[in-house]
Amino acid sequence: MGKTTAMSERLGPQPGERIDREQPVDFAFEGRRYRGYRGDTLSTALWASGARVLGRSFKYHRPRGIFSLSGLDCNALAENRDSTNLRMDTTLIQPGMEARAVNTWGGVRSDLYRFTELFSPFLPVGFYYKAFHRPRSLFPFFERRMRRIAGLGSIHPDQPLQATPKRYDFCDLLVVGSGPAGLSAAIAAAELGLQVLLVEEDRLPGGTLGFQLPGEPQAGGLLAELLGRAAALPNLEIRAGTTAAGCYADGWVALIDSRRLTKLRARSLVAAAGCYDQPAVFRNNDLPGVMLASAAQRLIHQYAVKPFSRAVVLAANTDGYRAAFDLHRAGVKVALVADLRPQGEGSRWRDEVAGLRIPIRTGAAVLEALPALGKRGIRGVLLCPLDWRGDPLPVKSEPIACDGIAMSVGWAPADGILRQAGARMGYDQTLEQYVPDRLPAGVFAAGRVNGVYALGDRLEDGRRAGRQAAVYLGKAGSAAPAAAPRRGPAFSHPYPVVPHPRGKNFVDLDEDIQLDDIRHSLQEGFDSAELLKRYSTLGMGPSQGKHSNLNGSRILARLKGRSLAATGLTTARPFTSPVPLSHLAGRIFSPQRRTPIHGRHRQLGARFMVAGSWLRPEYYPVPGSDRRAAIQAEAQAVRGRVGLVDVGTLGKLEICGPDAVAFIERMYTGRFAKLKEGRSRYLLMCDESGMMVDDGVAARLASDRFYVTTTSGASDAVAREMARWALIWSLQVMVLNLTGAWGAMNLAGPRSLEVLQPLTDIDLAPEAFPYLGVREGRVAGAPARLLRVGFVGEWGYEIHVPADAAVGVWDRILEAGKAAGIRPFGVEAQRLLRLEKGHLIMGQDSDGLSYPAEAGMDWAVKADKPFFVGQRSLSILKTRPLTRRLVGFAFPESYGGPVPRECELVIHEGEMAGRVTSAAFSPTLKQVIGMAYVHPELSAPGTAVPIRTGGRRLVTARVVELPFYDPGNLRQKQAPVS
Amino acid sequence: MKLMRCPVNGWRPIQEFSYGGALRPMPPPGECSDRQWADYVFHRSGAAAVKKEWWCHLASGVWFIAERDTATDEIQRTYLYGEDDRHE
Secondary structure: OOOOEOOOOEOOOOOOOOOEEEEEEEEEEOOEEEEEEEOOEHHHHHHHOOOOOOEEOOOOOOEEOOOOOOOOOOOOEEEOOOOOOEEOOOOEOOOOOEEEEOOOOOOOOOOHHHHHHHHHHHOOOOHHHHOOOOOHHHHHHHHHHHHHHOOOOOOOOOOOOOOOOEEEEEEEEEEEOOOHHHHHHHHHHHHOOOOEEEEEOOOOOOHHHHOOOOOOHHHOOHHHHHHHHHHOOOOEEEEEOOEEEEEEHHHEEEEEOOOOEEEEEEEEEEEOOOEEEOOOEOEOOOOOOEEEHHHHHHHHHHHOEOOOOEEEEEEOOHHHHHHHHHHHHOOOEEEEEEEOOOOOOOOHHHHHHHHOOOOEEEOEEEEEEEEOHHHOOEEEEEEEEEOOOOOEOOOOOOOEEOOEEEEEOOEEEOOHHHHHOOOEEEEEOOOOEEEEEEOOOOEEEOHHHHOOOOHHHHHHHHHHHHHHHHHHOOOOOOOOOOOOOOOOOOOOOOOOEOOOOOOOEEEEOOOOEEHHHHHHHHHOOOOOHHHHHHHHOOOOOOOOOOOOHHHHHHHHHHHHOOOHHHHOOOOOOOOOOOOOHHHHOOOOOOOOEEOOOHHHHHHOOOEEEEEOOEEEEEEOOOOOOOHHHHHHHHHHHHHHOOEEEEOOOOEEEEEEOOOHHHHHHHHOOOOOOOOOOOEEEEEEEEOOOOOEEEEEEEEEEEOOEEEEEEOHHHHHHHHHHHHHHHHHHOOOOEEEEOOOOEEEEEEEOOOHHHHHHHHEOOOOOOOOOOOOEEEEEEEOOEEEEEEOOOOOOOOEEEEEEEHHHHHHHHHHHHHHOOOOOOEEOOHHHHHHHHHHOOOOOOOOOOOOOOOHHHHOOHHHOOOOOOOOOOHHHHHHHOOOOOOOEEEEEEOOOOOOOOOOOOOOEEEEOOEEEEEEEEEEEEOOOOEEEEEEEEOHHHOOOOOEEEEEEOOOEEEEEEEEOOOOOOOOOHHHHOOOOO | OOEEEEOOOEEEEHHHEEEEEEOOOOOOOOOOOHHHHHHHHHOOOOOOOEEEEEEEEOOOOEEEEEEEEOOOOEEEEEEOOOOOOOOO
C-alpha cells in the first residue's frame, strides 16, 4: 500500500455535520489507504479524498459513484472479511477496516468485466429466458458463468455462527420517520398521553431537516427545538438507525437495526417516512458525478464534502433551486440550472439563485452526460430544449463543461409500510405524485408521503396525524382537525425521461435497465406493472425499485397511452429494504418433548430418534455389535426373558363424567357400555370419512371414569377433537390430557410377573389379574395403574405412574430384574416384536385413506351401535368392493439380502400392485417378514407377491396369515411356565 | 402476527390458536341420503365470504366460533359454541 490519499474535497466545518474532526480514521479500500473522520461512511470518506468510482454495476460493470447517499441505492456495495453487500453510503469507517467493492475482476477502478458492456446490444431484456436454455445440458455451465459476472458479493461459509437476539416490543403509536412531520406527530401524540415509539432509518433523527432544509432560514434551530421537546417527553422514545421493514396483520411490525430484529405490536401507526428522491432518465445518467440533489446536499451538510467542482443542476421543483444555492455556498461553481418546466420556478428561490448569477434555462433537459476517461466520471453535459408538451426537441446544445450533475426532478412516496398496512394509493394530478387515498383504521400518514411539502404544512400535518392516532385510541376528543392541504405546485415532473438513440439512459441502476429495455418488454407483451417487473427485473434489485419504480410506471403509462392511475403499482411486500438473513434466523419455538425417563436412556447410551414431537430411544447400542444385532438381541430378551420399554410418549387421557360411556361409544368404533370396571379393551377411532386415525386402549376405572391411551403423535389432536365433540353433543363429560403428567413403561416377557411382583401390592397372580385386566395400586412405592396388555405378544404389564415417580420405578424394576436377565429395549425392537404379532401402527401401516375393512380391523368396529364418528361413511364404504388389503408377507428363509424399506412396491404382472408398510428380519422366525397393502386378488395366504427390494431386484414373497408369531395369543394369556 | 379474541381468555396472538375447519351442521346420519352425507363430509366452499369457523385456544383448550371474512382475513366476532345471540 502506498501513502494515504489526502482529503482534498473536504469543506470547512458545517453546522450539523456528522463527523468528528478530532478523530481521524485510517482505512483501506481496494488496497489503497485513505483517511476519514469518525462519523464518515465509506462513500463520504472516499469522496472526500477524490475517489469517484466506488462500485461497478450489476450487469455491465459500469463505474458507479454516489447516487442517493441515503443507503437505499446499491451503487456502492463493499465487502470485508466478515460481511458482504455492505452499503458503503451508510457503513461507517472503522480504524483498520479493509474493504473492497463486490463483484469485480481485478478491482473497481479497472474491472475487467467492464467489457461485458461491449456485448450489451446482444444482451436484450429477458436475455436469461431466451438464451442458454438449449442445449439443456450446457445450462449449468452458462448459469455459473452468468452468476459470476452478474452477481453481488461473495459469502464465506466458514464464518462462525452469529447469535442474533430478537426483541419483542409494543407501543400505542409507532411513528415511522423523524422528519418535521414525524417528529411533530410523535410529540403531539405523546403530549396526549400515548406511549410513542418513533423509528428513523437514518443513523440520526431529523430527516430532511438535517440535509435539505439548512438552506432555509426559518428552519434554523427547528430540529434542535423538536428534538428537545421530544426528549422532555418520557413516553416518547426515538430509535434511530432502525427501519420499519415490514408491517403485518394487527399492527405487527418488524423493526430492523444493525444488531437485531424487533417484533413490535403497535396499536396505531403514523407513516411519515417522506419521499425518495427520483432521478431523471438521460444517457449516462448513472456515471459517477451524476447524483440526486439530495445526495449532494447530504454530502455538504452532513459530511462537509464538496460533491463536485463544477455542477449543472437539473431541476423540476423548488428543491433543485435550493440545491443549487447550497452547492454555490459550498464553493461549487454552478454552471447552469436546467429546469424541465417551461414556466420555470415560481418561488423566491428562483431569485435567490439568479442573484448568485447562476444562469437558469427553463424548458430544458439533459440529453446526455459526456463521460470522462474510462467513464470514471463526467466531463460535461449536452442539453436539449423541450417542446410545449415536455417532449425533447432534436436540437443539441453546445457541450457545457462540468464534473457533476445534481438532479431534483421528482419524489416518490416512501409508502412501503403504508401499503403493507393496507393503505390504497391514488395518483394526484396536481402533485404528480401517488398519495394515500384510503387508509385503514388506526393508520395515518403525514408529511411528504402524504403529499404535503411546505415546511409549515408538514409540521401541521404531523400534529394532525398524531392527534388523530390519540382520537383513534380514545385518548383525545374526537374534534380532530381536517387534513392539511395538499397544495401545488407539484414537486414532481410528470415525465423526466429523455430518449437517446444510443441508449444507456438507465431507468433502474440496480439491474442496468435502460429505457429501451422497457419498450422491448412491452413489445413482447409484458405490459402490466407486475409483468414488466418480472420480465425486465425492473425494481427487483436490492433497492427494491425505490429509485426506479416510479419512472418505470411513468414510462409504461406513456407507452400504453394510459394515465398513471390506470397503470397501477406493483404490490408492496415486506421487507421494504433487504434484511440480513442472520437477523431472521433464530431458534425454533416448537419444544421437543422428552419422557421423564430420558436421562436414564442417555446414561444407558441410547441412540435417540425423533418420533413426532418426542425424542425416543431407538435402541441401546452394544459395544462390538452393530445396530441390527443390538435390536435383535433386545427383541430376543423380551421373547426369552424380560424387557422394559419406555412408553411414556403414549397419549394418556382420563375421561370422566356421567356421560363418559356414551361419549366413548360415540368417539370410538367399539362397544364399551358393558366393559367391566377393572378391564380394558382395544379402541379404534375413525374420522368422519371412516378413515382410521388413532387407536389405543380404554381402561375402565369406575362406572363413570375411563383411562384411555392414544398413539404417541396424536394425543393433543385426539384430546382436542374430543373436547369439541363433547361440546357439540352437549354431553356431561370431562377430557383430561395427562400425557405429560404421567410416565409409562411396558414390562414384557415370560419373566415379567416374577420381576414385578416383589415391587407391588397388587396381586399379579393370573387368576387375580387376568389378561386385559386393569389394577390400581403401588409399584415401587409410587401410585400406579397397571394394564395387562399384549402389544409385543408376551406376558406383560403397562405400568403408568406420575411423571415425577417414573425414574424411580424404572430404576427399581431394572434392579429387580437383574437376576432374570432384564434388558431395556427401544422403539425398533418394539416395532419388530409387534410386527411379529401383526399389530398395526397407525400412520405406518395405515395412511389417510385406510379404513378398517382394508386393514383387517373390522372386528374392532361395531356397526350396529346407534352412532359413532365415521359410522355412516363406513356403511357406504361397505357397499363398495375393496381396492386393497393389508396382508402379512414373508421372504424365503434362504433370502439373505436387504430388508425391503417402507413404500417399496409390490409388482404383479409388471404393474404396481401394492406397497410395503413395515418389514424386518425376525430373529424368532429367522426370516424377513413384513406387512403390505396389496390388490385383494393377491391377498389369499400362500399367494406369491414379488416385492421390489433395495430399489432394484424383485424378491418373491409369500402372503402369510397374520400374526406371524403365536397365533393363539397363548403367550400373553397363559401363565408363564418359568 | 394476527390477534384473535378468545371468548374466555381475551385477545391473544394467533399462534396460540388452532383452526378447526368450518362450522358445518351434521345432517341426521340415519335419514340423509348418501349424497347428502358425502356432501357434508367432503365438500367445502372455497368462495370468499364471511364464514363461521371453529377455532381452539390451544393453551386453555377452549373451542369457540369465529366469524371471519375470508376475503380480507378480518375476524369479525368470536363467541362460544351455542352462545351466538344472533340467528344461528
